[in-house]
Amino acid sequence: MDIISVLTAKPVLIGVHLGAAIIGIDAFMWLLGKLTDKSSLRSDRLYPAIVGTGAFVFSWLVGGYYYVKYYGLVVKPVIKAGVAPWAHIIVMESKEHIFLFIIPLAVTIVLLAILNPTELKKHQLDSGLLTLTVLVVGIGFLIGAFGFIISAAARWGA
């Protein structure tokens, strides 16, 4: 088995997809902490926003490859024939589309984080940045919970 075969194996793809998403959620939670820290520097906000956005983009690409290449052929039939077909029809269908909301939200957060804390406050954009960050973290947790349900349905649903 060559290195490409190992890297594109289903468990590795799922692990990388999940790991990158966790880094994305953690980075935006890190940003939340910095937003509530009034003494933060601009770089304290910009770095977590860039790391979080990059991690979500990577998670999206890896998860997308897994979804297109394996999910429909291997996992979806097992879930739909099992005791929880709703895990595909409701949860997976919602998850795969809601994930697409994250990238434009995250890029907008990066653009807001470029402003320094004084400018953010002066332009009354500090609460908007905070709300968008809470939204991205919330969607990240929601998608994580959805992923757990889908994996559980595939593992134990038959």
Place this chain on the structure above:
Amino acid sequence: MQQLTRIIASAHAASVSILLTVALTIGSELSPALKTWLTGLTGHHWTSKSIISVVVYGIVFAALQSMMGERSAITAKQSIQILVRVTCLSLVLVIGFFVGEYFHWF
């Protein structure tokens, strides 16, 4: 301030991209022809929606940025508020649609 213009353009582009994703998602479930067309573009309907969402975000962002002059902070604040509302509404629409589809509400 140029950065405010970028923020407004990005917020509106994100709102448009998210709403279009919702429209394509629900539309392709209700219209087999639309789903077939999306599948034909890249080989998978989800890949097509992903690419369309990014391309539309980029086009709207670039267009708004070039068209808008210097904008006020109030407009920037409003664009963020619109984006938050659009995202919350879209979450409800997507999940609500698939719940309704599973329980044959429509």
